[in-house]
Amino acid sequence: MQAIKINTAAPAPPQSAILLLYTGGTLGMQLDERQGVLRPFDFAQILRNIPELSQLSCEITVVSMPQLIDSSNMQPAIWQEMVQIIAHFYPDYDGFVILHGTDTMAYSASALSFMLENLQKPLIFTGAQLPIGAIRTDARQNILSSLEIAQARHPRGQVLVPEVCIFFNDVLIRGNRAQKEESVLFDAFKSENYPYLAKAGVHIQYTHEAIAPCPTAPFAAHLALDNRVALLKLFPGLRPEVLQALLQIPDLQGLVIETYGSGNAPTADWFLDSVRQALARGLVILNISQCLGGQVAQGRYETSVALREMGVVGGSDLTTEAAITKLMFLLGQKLPPEALRAALAAPLRGEMTISPGE
Numbered sequence: 001m002q003a004i005k006i007n008t009a010a011p012a013p014p015q016s017a018i019l020l021l022y023t024g025g026t027l028g029m030q031l032d033e034r035q036g037v038l039r040p041f042d043f044a045q046i047l048r049n050i051p052e053l054s055q056l057s058c059e060i061t062v063v064s065m066p067q068l069i070d071s072s073n074m075q076p077a078i079w080q081e082m083v084q085i086i087a088h089f090y091p092d093y094d095g096f097v098i099l100h101g102t103d104t105m106a107y108s109a110s111a112l113s114f115m116l117e118n119l120q121k122p123l124i125f126t127g128a129q130l131p132i133g134a135i136r137t138d139a140r141q142n143i144l145s146s147l148e149i150a151q152a153r154h155p156r157g158q159v160l161v162p163e164v165c166i167f168f169n170d171v172l173i174r175g176n177r178a179q180k181e182e183s184v185l186f187d188a189f190k191s192e193n194y195p196y197l198a199k200a201g202v203h204i205q206y207t208h209e210a211i212a213p214c215p216t217a218p219f220a221a222h223l224a225l226d227n228r229v230a231l232l233k234l235f236p237g238l239r240p241e242v243l244q245a246l247l248q249i250p251d252l253q254g255l256v257i258e259t260y261g262s263g264n265a266p267t268a269d270w271f272l273d274s275v276r277q278a279l280a281r282g283l284v285i286l287n288i289s290q291c292l293g294g295q296v297a298q299g300r301y302e303t304s305v306a307l308r309e310m311g312v313v314g315g316s317d318l319t320t321e322a323a324i325t326k327l328m329f330l331l332g333q334k335l336p337p338e339a340l341r342a343a344l345a346a347p348l349r350g351e352m353t354i355s356p357g358e
């Protein structure tokens with residue numbers, strides 16, 4: 001794998017070593033004049049656009065994924081490659097920055113948060129709404145602050161943010177709590193149910209009490225993911241045939257249902273019978289809400305009592321991105337059914353708040 005090394009402190013020795021993994025996305029795109037579309041281009045050219053890098057006292061190693069992609073083409077196999085790269089370089093670096101398209105960044109950050117257990121170093125995803133060559137680009141600021149966070153330490157030397165995060169438009173968000181909520185303005189990512197881990201202004205102000213403590217158990221990278229899953233968003237007018245067709249996919253192992261409000265769904269017989277039969281066949285069903293804020297509390301309304309009694313797992317305040325990737329990750333662990341359901345309902349990497357009564 002080709003790696004470019006830059007000592008931003010040269011000729012002085014660097015104070016830290018950061019691995020920058022470039023995956024593609026708008027940040028590194030340029031306009032294909034002939035076809036009028038944006039395509040990713042070679043990273044070596046990007047660095048020329050950030051002369052401010054020389055003010056960071058670190059050694060940056062830039063590694064590019066073999067295929068630079070628009071993140072709409074993200075796949076679990078690419079998460080596995082990313083995890084292998086992080087695991088390979090893990091012992092030799094103080095922190096990691098992943099340059100990624102914004103479209104699926106929250107999915108990737110969620111997936112990697114589950115796949116990397118006992119992470120003791122910062123892993124910061126960032127990207128941009130405008131290519132780095134554009135006059136008003138947000139790329140420069142996002143990269144520079146992400147690098148600063150990736151090398152940040154407490155005065156006594158401990159790592160400040162031992163988590164998978166997204167840094168974007170001056171906020172640092174726990175990766176598995178982030179959602180892309182804006183496609184045009186610069187504040188693309190929000191976290192409705194968990195405080196920002198830091199805000200960048202004149203200084204980067206960390207919310208220390210929101211940041212996970214540094215684990216003491218050894219770091220472990222997990223590659224197994226099972227994508228025999230589906231996602232169903234309820235809407236008034238959903239036809240029985242649509243639900244049945246989905247539930248009859250022969251090898252389907254898990255389903256995330258985005259229900260209404262605090263976890264409510266239709267009480268019509270056709271709906272509940274289909275769900276009951278699917279659960280009886282061994283399908284795991286996770287109930288999350290279409291509402292961005294708040295959480296699922298199955299049993300609060302009559303319209304969710306049956307789901308709880310049938311064995312649908314309440315997903316509390318999981319984002320869609322965290323729910324679907326957590327399901328893929330846990331199915332990949334090949335847990336027995338009860339252990340799988342228990343693991344889905346409990347926080348693994350700070351991705352959910354345990355709701356009372358669930």
Ligand code: ASP
Pocket residue numbers: 024025026027069070071072100101102103104127128129
């Ligand atoms: N389509 C782009 C991507 O996700 C958008 C972006 O980078 O912001 O790769």
